Amino acid sequence: MVIVMTTKIPVGISGCVLGNKVRFDGGHKSNRFILDTLSEFFDFHPVCPEVEVGMGVPRPVIRLIELEGRTALVQSKNESVNYTDTMYRYAENKINTMQPKKLCGYVVASKSPTCGMQGVKVYQQGGVRKDGTGLYTAKLIEKMPWLPVEEDGRLNDPVLRENFIARVFCLYDLYQSVSDVPSPAEIIAFHSRYKFTLMAHDPLSYRALGQMVANIKDTDINEFFVQYRLGLMNALTKRASRKNATNVLMHIQGYFKPFLNPVQKKELTRLIHDYRQGVLPLLVPVTMIQHYLSQYPNAYIAQQQYLNPYPQGLKLRYGL
Structure with a gap:
């Protein structure tokens, strides 16, 4: 039985992966398979958590660190600038507004401290571990555990x-x-x-x-x-x-x-x-x-x- 598509399928996506110039350096990381092929079938809903919480473009580099027993999101060169609670509040509200749209999938940006799904660097005393998840994506998976989520790089x-x-x-x-x-x-x-x-x-x-x-x-x-x-x-x-x-x-x-x-x-x-x-x-x-x-x-x-x-x-x- 062939699926009859009455409309394109709603799918969330990190804005930079769709080609939006929202990365910290004003660039993007567009994916040709997504733009040239999947866009024919998917109605992409771009989100850049960092821009939407007001970090701006360009902006200082951010990273995840271990801080007092939890993973925190901070500026790389000034760890006193802490975005953790702001990002969690934003993610909670954003995901709540997306749920009625019945998203059927989400493509996130790999290695991102906000959007990465796996293998994100987390800095701690004595070194770096590479098993983190971006704060926004972690909240997305927590609130919508049924949703197919994949990283742009893994789509290769x-x-x-x-x-x-x-x-x-x-x-x-x-x-x-x-x-x-x-x-x-x-x-x-x-x-x-x-x-x-x-x-x-x-x-x-x-x-x-x-x-x-x-x-x-x-x-x-x-x-x-x-x-x-x-x-x-x-x-x-x-x-x-x-x-x-x-x-x-x-x-x-x-x-x-x-x-x-x-x-x-x-x-x-x-x-x-x-x-x-x-x-x-x-x-x-x-x-x-x-x-x-x-x-x-x-x-x-x-x-x-x-x-x-x-x-x-x-x-x-x-x-x-």
Whole structure:
């Protein structure tokens, strides 16, 4: 089933990554894939926390330090200028205003003391550790734990790129499929379309979420939606392994066995095997399955989002 996009998908982004000249030195760090490709599908909402709290452009360099048992945001050359509480208050308010927009993802600037997601330098007595998170992004993840968040630099990795974009499209599909006042029928129908996707990413979550959905009528529907959304997005954060994806492909293959002749069966088996061995990308066996689906229609397989998780024009499965 192909996701029908009635509008572009709302996605937050660090302003500098979108090309806005808001960095400390008046520069930017625009990402061509975002500007040239993703902008066709995503409606980006740029944010620069440092500018929006009044630091200005250009501005003194800031960094994270360990201060009295907590991570603080200060000027690098004058640590008495402390932005920690100001940034936390800003982040709290900003994120509250963004939640009604139903953002489906967020791209943050790597290594930034405000926006970095991981590996941000934190200065302390005796040295520097590189396991920090920017204060704004830390608050974003705390308040919206279901939201797909990724760094601009990591989008250069084809596996991380595909995983992030698949999660964004999945969350968008969830919001499009389920009303503001959710119904059990809407959630059950949505979950049914993502069974193979969950099997590929996290078999344990596939079973756990399936059990949740089976008992949906025994819970408060609004609380259920919140818990289901979080469980779904956490499951998809785990990248689909070749082993799990192979199991899904073989499962789908089983639906066609009554219709395929021996030569066709052997060819599809070979493509799946070659994918598992890393000889072929995922796109090849999936394309063959879609070909057989057009010849031998199956309503259950056709609705599975695993076969069409995002527009083919993104070419994301070429590198998987």
